[in-house]
Amino acid sequence: MKIESGCAPMVAAVHDLSCVGRCALTVVIPALAAMGIQPVPLPTAVLSTHTGGYNGMAVRDLSGFMPECIEHWKTLGIRFSAVYSGYLADVGQVDTVRKLIEWQKQVSDALAVVDPVMGDGGKLYSAMPKEMPEHMLKLCSGADVITPNLTEASLMLGIPYPDGPMKTDELISMLERFEAKAAVLTSVTLTDGRHVNACRIRDTGEIYLCAYERIPVHFPGTGDLFASVLTGEMLRGSAPQEAMRLATAFLERTIAESHGCGAPVREGVQLERALKYLLDGSAQNMRAEIERIK
Numbered sequence: 001m002k003i004e005s006g007c008a009p010m011v012a013a014v015h016d017l018s019c020v021g022r023c024a025l026t027v028v029i030p031a032l033a034a035m036g037i038q039p040v041p042l043p044t045a046v047l048s049t050h051t052g053g054y055n056g057m058a059v060r061d062l063s064g065f066m067p068e069c070i071e072h073w074k075t076l077g078i079r080f081s082a083v084y085s086g087y088l089a090d091v092g093q094v095d096t097v098r099k100l101i102e103w104q105k106q107v108s109d110a111l112a113v114v115d116p117v118m119g120d121g122g123k124l125y126s127a128m129p130k131e132m133p134e135h136m137l138k139l140c141s142g143a144d145v146i147t148p149n150l151t152e153a154s155l156m157l158g159i160p161y162p163d164g165p166m167k168t169d170e171l172i173s174m175l176e177r178f179e180a181k182a183a184v185l186t187s188v189t190l191t192d193g194r195h196v197n198a199c200r201i202r203d204t205g206e207i208y209l210c211a212y213e214r215i216p217v218h219f220p221g222t223g224d225l226f227a228s229v230l231t232g233e234m235l236r237g238s239a240p241q242e243a244m245r246l247a248t249a250f251l252e253r254t255i256a257e258s259h260g261c262g263a264p265v266r267e268g269v270q271l272e273r274a275l276k277y278l279l280d281g282s283a284q285n286m287r288a289e290i291e292r293i294k
């Protein structure tokens, strides 16, 4: 899908609004906007902070608000170029997103990007309902692009989280179990020592790897930022593997520049400094190699 006219394409961004900690809508909105895309948020919940590294959050689940919001949009005849979902606060929201995608596929052939945000480090996020993975898997099956990390992929497929580096064959068979048109799996360590993101194109069976230098610090929100840049780049007309390459290069740089800046890790990456790379297009020139392995 190309950006054809001077008008910015609209993306329905279905994520939570975590006030503190730079994740979900607080990174999705600026990243998409910097790439020339109008983000239209559909908030799934409002939280005083994200749930990784803070306790005692104030939370409002917006499951009731979401369908009302969509009903209003229907009366306005809004057309999105993409529906892009992330953290859902309750299993009932999965159905709301499914219906939003169905509607937008009908009226504007929207791209459906599902980032099945549920966990990291082999575990579900603390506030995530235990039964979310099975529901999220169904949502992923109907998507054009999915972007699970290794934890989320393992949870959805009902297999143990790999406790060490993976063989390429294991990675391939994992990717082949997803039904989405393109599956982008993030944060994989291979037995040859490389850290990679991987992408499989369902219809051709092609699989691509993009290696990056891993810094041993885990900033929250990096998955959200990755999926946002990938979505933005696909709306500029790039293939999933090329969008993965750009998102990988941008995240590698952003994490490197955020590391050691002195701010607490739980507050996320220094996005305010990195946004310029998306605004001026220099992220496009950042080096990252893609390798086709199948």
Ligand code: PXL
Binding pocket: 016, 018, 023, 024, 047, 049, 050, 051, 052, 087, 117, 125, 220, 221, 222, 223, 224
């Ligand atoms: O970055 C993923 C994310 C999104 N939303 C909430 C979270 C997290 C990760 O911890 O807690 C509320």
